[in-house]
Amino acid sequence: MFTGIIEELGTVKRAVHQGNTIELTIASSKVLTDVKEGDSIAVNGVCLTVTHFNHAEFTADVMPETYLSTSLSKIKPQSKVNLERAMPANGRFGGHFVSGHVDAVGTILRKIVKENAVYFDISIPTEYRYLLLDKGSVAIDGTSLTVMALDDDKITVSLIPHTRNQSVLGEKKIGDQVNLEFDMLAKYIDSMVNKKPKQKNADLEILLKDNGFYS
Structure with missing residues (x-):
């Protein structure tokens, strides 16, 4: 679980591509202060698992599903990336609930x-x-932002100077791709509202018919 508050900008040192996978090595400092193998770190909003680390960098693998459904497929050495450690149980939510599971890529x-x-x-x-x-939350490259305006096929967001300076969005240009994660609470509500009837309801109807309650 993340909050969309970027802790630091990391720099991609190596991006070893093999088919639809990447082994990423990212130079950083703050997110390494208490890191352990197996920890989760969001990289441009994508939850990745730390496989190796030292005092100056960490390595994580990008699997085929992540490669094909996020903008990490286009990552290159020297690229800047947003970094956020998973939130501790006693931490504060400065942004909103962010899972690190990207829903789509926007331009x-x-x-x-x-x-x-x-x-x-x-x-x-x-x-x-x-x-x-409108005025709801969205994570863009892992950064928690507020939707200022909403259309059928686009959104408008605004960056204050701090966010512009402390995240990769400030450096991005027209035509660049970004990872999008939509509000987790909205997705859960949609899942509950549109959940299909359980099979046991159909089984009950069959049982009633077999016992003469329906003609």
Whole structure:
């Protein structure tokens, strides 16, 4: 579990591609202060498992499903990446509930400066539109942001100077891809509301028919 509050910007030292997999080695400092093998670290919003580490870098594997469904497939050495450790049980939620499981990849359509803010228009797949709410939460490359405006196929978000300086979004340009994770609570509610009837209801109807309760 993550919160979407980026702890530091890491730098990709190595990205070893083999088919639809990558072995990533990322230089960092803050997220390594208490790291252990098997820990989870979100890299641009993607939950990855630490396989090796030392005082200056850690390594994690990107499996085929992650490679094909996130923007990590395009990662290169020297790329900057957002990093966040999994939240401790006694931590504070500064952002919102973020799982590190990317739902879709969007594209930056527009980037404009308005006084102390930078506005981004980002494309979204239309099939996920129902999971978004005006002034609701969305994680973009792992950064917890508020939806400022919402259309059928795009959203608008705004970055304050701190977020612009402390996350990869500040460096991204029109045409760049970003990882999108939609609000976890919205997905759970949708799953509960649209859950199919349990099989036992059909079995009960058959039992009643067999015993003469239905003609």
